[in-house]
Amino acid sequence: MNRSEAAERLLAAAEKLYYARGIHAVGMDEVRAEAGVSLKMLYQLFPSKEHLVAAYLDARDERWRGRLADHVAANGGSARDRLLAVFDWLGLWFAEPGFRGCAFINAFGELGGSAPLVIAVVRRHKESFRDYLVDLARGLPTADPAGVAAQLLLVAEGAMTACAVIPEPRAAQQAHLAATALLDGALARPVGVPEGAGAGRD
Amino acid sequence: MNRSEAAERLLAAAEKLYYARGIHAVGMDEVRAEAGVSLKMLYQLFPSKEHLVAAYLDARDERWRGRLADHVAANGGSARDRLLAVFDWLGLWFAEPGFRGCAFINAFGELGGSAPLVIAVVRRHKESFRDYLVDLARGLPTADPAGVAAQLLLVAEGAMTACAVIPEPRAAQQAHLAATALLDGALARPVGVPEGAGAGRD
DNA sequence: TAGTGTAGAGAACGTTCGTTCTCGGCAGGG
DNA sequence: CCCTGCCGAGAACGAACGTTCTCTACACTA
Structure with a gap:
C-alpha cells in the first residue's frame, strides 16, 4: 500500500473512532485495524x-x-x-x-x-x-x-x-x-x- | 479517622487533582495519598x-x-x-x-x-x-x-x-x-x- | 485476657495500552 | 540465483492503573 493512501486511511479511521468514542477509549491497534494498515506503517507515519x-x-x-x-x-x-x-x-x-x-x-x-x-x-x-x-x-x-x-x-x-x-x-x-x-x-x-x-x- | 471526614478529604483531593490535571491523568492512589486516607477506606466510601x-x-x-x-x-x-x-x-x-x-x-x-x-x-x-x-x-x-x-x-x-x-x-x-x-x-x-x-x- | 472486627500499609493481580522487536516473506538489483 | 532491504503480522515488553488481597496492629467487648 502507498504511504499516502495509508496515511489517509489512518486519518479517516482515527476521525471515525476518536470522535465517536473519545481518544483515551481507542487504542492504536484499533485504529490500525480499522484502517487496515500495519502497526509498523502506522508508527512510521505518526511517531506517537x-x-x-x-x-x-x-x-x-x-x-x-x-x-x-x-x-x-x-x-x-x-x-x-x-x-x-x-x-x-x-x-x-x-x-x-x-x-x-x-x-x-x-x-x-x-x-x-x-x-x-x-x-x-x-x-x-x-x-x-x-x-x-x-x-x-x-x-x-x-x-x-x-x-x-x-x-x-x-x-x-x-x-x-x-x-x-x-x-x-x-x-x-x-x-x-x-x-x-x-x-x-x-x-x-x-x-x-x-x-x-x-x-x-x- | 472518621468516615465522613475521610470522605470530605477525598472529595477535596479529587477536586484539586481532577480539575487541575484531568481525570484520566490522576490515579486512585494519588487521590488517596493527597487525602491521607487508606485505599481500603477509599473503596469503602466510593466503590469505583x-x-x-x-x-x-x-x-x-x-x-x-x-x-x-x-x-x-x-x-x-x-x-x-x-x-x-x-x-x-x-x-x-x-x-x-x-x-x-x-x-x-x-x-x-x-x-x-x-x-x-x-x-x-x-x-x-x-x-x-x-x-x-x-x-x-x-x-x-x-x-x-x-x-x-x-x-x-x-x-x-x-x-x-x-x-x-x-x-x-x-x-x-x-x-x-x-x-x-x-x-x-x-x-x-x-x-x-x-x-x-x-x-x-x- | 482472649477474641473479634476493623483499619492502615502496601504488595499483588489482572488488564489495558503505547511502543518496540522478531520473524517470515517478497521485491528488486547484481 | 543470492543478497539486501522493506513490509506485514503479531508477539513481546514495560509501564500505568483500577481493584483486591494479605498481613499486622489496635480498639473494643465478654
Whole structure:
C-alpha cells in the first residue's frame, strides 16, 4: 500500500473512532485495524499517538471549516446573511447522526493537561474560526466588527457544548435567535458610536 | 479517622487533582495519598473511580452554584442586574489562578463515551444552571423569559469554553457585552410580542 | 485476657495500552 | 540465483492503573 493512501486511511479511521468514542477509549491497534494498515506503517507515519491525534484534528479542522465556508458561500448574501448562515449550518451539523459536540473541545477536555501538540491544534482551530467570523463581520455597517464577531463566537461555542451535553434541537434555534438579536442590536447602533452603554434600559 | 471526614478529604483531593490535571491523568492512589486516607477506606466510601468522579462533580456543582448565587444575591438588584451579575461573576471566576474551564464540560469530553453516572451529573449541573437563569429571567418584563435565559446560557457556556481554550481576559468582557445586548434587545421589545422577527434590518 | 472486627500499609493481580522487536516473506538489483 | 532491504503480522515488553488481597496492629467487648 502507498504511504499516502495509508496515511489517509489512518486519518479517516482515527476521525471515525476518536470522535465517536473519545481518544483515551481507542487504542492504536484499533485504529490500525480499522484502517487496515500495519502497526509498523502506522508508527512510521505518526511517531506517537499524540502525533496521530494532532494530525486527525488538523484534518478535521480543514474539513470542518471547508464545509462551513461552503454553506455560507452558497447561502449568504449580505454580511448579516452570511453570519446568520453560520448558525444555520450549526443547526444542520447538530442534527447530523453521530453528532457528539466539538471534537476540539472534547479533545481539549481529554488532553488539556498533557499533549501540547494537541493543545496547539485546538487553539489554532478556535482562532481560525474566530478569524473567519471577524472576516465575515467586516462587511457589517458597524463600528466594531471584531467585537460583534467575538460575541457571535461565544454564542456558537456555547451552542456546540450545550448541544453536546444535552441533545436538544432547540439549542440551534436559540443560537440563531441570539445571533440575530446581537447582529440587529449592533446594526441599530450607528457606525462610530462606541458600545458599552445600555441601549434600552432607561 | 472518621468516615465522613475521610470522605470530605477525598472529595477535596479529587477536586484539586481532577480539575487541575484531568481525570484520566490522576490515579486512585494519588487521590488517596493527597487525602491521607487508606485505599481500603477509599473503596469503602466510593466503590469505583466512576463513583468518586461523580461525587466530586456533585460536590463541585453544589459549591459552584452556591458561589454564583451568593455573588448574584450580593450584587444584583433588578432582574436585569442580577442576570448581568452572573456574567460579572464569570469574569471573576475566569481570572482565578488555576482556572481550567468548566469541570463538567471537561469531564464530559473525557468520559462522554463511557461513565453514565458522570454524564448524568453533568446533565444535571447544566440543567440546574439553566433553571437558575430562567428563574432570574422570570423577573424581566419580557414575553419570553425562558428564551432570554436560554440565549444567555449559550453566551455563558461559550465564554467558559473559549476562555478555557484560549485564556483571554477579554472573553468575559465580551460575554458581558453580549449579555447586555441580548437583555436590552429583549427588554426593548414590548411584552406580548413574539420574537423571531428581525428588529433592525429594514 | 482472649477474641473479634476493623483499619492502615502496601504488595499483588489482572488488564489495558503505547511502543518496540522478531520473524517470515517478497521485491528488486547484481 | 543470492543478497539486501522493506513490509506485514503479531508477539513481546514495560509501564500505568483500577481493584483486591494479605498481613499486622489496635480498639473494643465478654
